[in-house]
Amino acid sequence: xxxxxxxxxxxxxxxxxxxxxxxxxxxxxxxxxxxxxxxxxxxxxxxxxxxxxxxxxxxxxxxxxxxxxxxxxxxxxxxxxxxxxxxxxxxxxxxxxxxxxxxxxxxxxxxxxxxxxxxxxxxxxxxxxxxxxxxxxxxxxxxxxxxxxxxxxxxxxxxxxxxxxxxxxxxxxxxxxxxxxxxxxxxxxxxxxxxxxxxxxxxxxxxxxxxxxxxxxxxxxxxxxxxxxxxxxxxxxxxxxxxxxxxxxxxxxxxxxxxxxxxxxxxxxxxxxxxxxxxxxxxxxxxxxxxxxxxxxxxxxxxxxxxxxxxxxxxxxxxxxxxxxxxxxxxxxxxxxxxxxxxxxxxxxxxxxxxxxxxxxxxxxxxxxxxxxxxxxxxxxxxxxxxx
Numbered sequence: 001x002x003x004x005x006x007x008x009x010x011x012x013x014x015x016x017x018x019x020x021x022x023x024x025x026x027x028x029x030x031x032x033x034x035x036x037x038x039x040x041x042x043x044x045x046x047x048x049x050x051x052x053x054x055x056x057x058x059x060x061x062x063x064x065x066x067x068x069x070x071x072x073x074x075x076x077x078x079x080x081x082x083x084x085x086x087x088x089x090x091x092x093x094x095x096x097x098x099x100x101x102x103x104x105x106x107x108x109x110x111x112x113x114x115x116x117x118x119x120x121x122x123x124x125x126x127x128x129x130x131x132x133x134x135x136x137x138x139x140x141x142x143x144x145x146x147x148x149x150x151x152x153x154x155x156x157x158x159x160x161x162x163x164x165x166x167x168x169x170x171x172x173x174x175x176x177x178x179x180x181x182x183x184x185x186x187x188x189x190x191x192x193x194x195x196x197x198x199x200x201x202x203x204x205x206x207x208x209x210x211x212x213x214x215x216x217x218x219x220x221x222x223x224x225x226x227x228x229x230x231x232x233x234x235x236x237x238x239x240x241x242x243x244x245x246x247x248x249x250x251x252x253x254x255x256x257x258x259x260x261x262x263x264x265x266x267x268x269x270x271x272x273x274x275x276x277x278x279x280x281x282x283x284x285x286x287x288x289x290x291x292x293x294x295x296x297x298x299x300x301x302x303x304x305x306x307x308x309x310x311x312x313x314x315x316x317x318x319x320x321x322x323x324x325x326x327x328x329x330x331x332x333x334x335x336x337x338x339x340x341x342x343x344x345x346x347x348x349x350x351x352x353x354x355x356x357x358x359x360x361x362x363x364x365x366x367x368x369x370x371x372x373x374x375x376x377x378x379x380x381x382x383x384x385x386x387x388x
């Protein structure tokens with residue numbers, strides 16, 4: 001008690017003045033951050049929240065004593081509000097306007113005048129969320145701390161340790177710590193120095209691969225099975241609509257889970273799901289048109305002129321590969337009869353054959369498109385994973 005009264009004597013100690021006999025020289029404030037664990041990364045809000053231990057230390061020669069004169073006391077604890085302490089702000093968190101450490105926090109002083117303020121708190125910062133390579137993305141964020149009201153000429157920040165993760169770090173179930181570093185930025189002119197902590201986390205992507213990528217890819221290939229269903233079953237259109245709606249549900253789920261911004265690039269997975277929906281839409285149109293041809297065939301109705309021309313083109317392309325050279329006829333009448341028969345056959349439209357060829361062509365085109373989109377997605381994600 002007597003030591004406290006002596007150290008905080010108002011006649012010798014003014015808490016409004018920073019330490020140092022020569023006020024023209026800057027006060028050295030040493031800082032270190034130890035990240036305890038990641039609390040959350042909010043992709044929608046663009047924020048990162050961590051739990052950490054911020055250690056701030058400085059020399060105050062006014063609070064120094066000889067332990068031999070005070071029963072061997074080598075350290076004391078004084079409330080922060082009773083003495084001078086650098087008021088640090090997390091300036092990367094725009095919503096917080098209060099300094100770090102409450103007034104009733106205790107500052108530990110050694111007999112040499114070394115002060116140590118340990119602030120254990122939840123820190124959050126705004127970040128530039130990059131979700132282009134979701135779900136194998138890496139998110140980096142800067143936590144910037146700066147003294148309030150002091151320029152670089154008055155308070156100079158020194159780094160105690162650049163490492164920000166110790167042995168006590170607790171892993172996060174959704175994100176894996178990738179790297180982290182602490183560094184100081186010197187202020188220019190009247191600007192203040194800044195203590196900056198950079199941390200990066202890599203998403204644990206296996207759950208997203210299982211719940212998003214694999215189902216959407218499988219649904220696309222399952223949709224191809226609609227071409228194997230018989231037209232008279234009546235289930236082709238219903239089955240195709242069900243798959244298309246399922247993909248639309250996955251698209252809405254992704255849009256809710258990811259930021260609305262589309263710069264610098266939209267997520268690759270969103271492009272892939274959109275491509276799957278587009279291909280499924282094409283399959284749906286093919287199935288409906290095939291069903292239309294089936295109804296025309298069953299009713300014995302003729303096709304419109306436009307479709308007749310398209311059907312004849314397909315028949316001619318197929319027939320060119322099958323027609324062989326005619327034998328030499330000895331009878332002119334027999335040759336003329338066969339020519340007339342061939343002409344009549346060329347004018348006719350075989351709806352059944354046209355529908356079969358149409359289904360085969362549509363099936364192969366959609367299969368190649370689905371295969372290409374999945375190969376492109378896998379190659380891009382693997383390339384990103386290899387680089388990181």
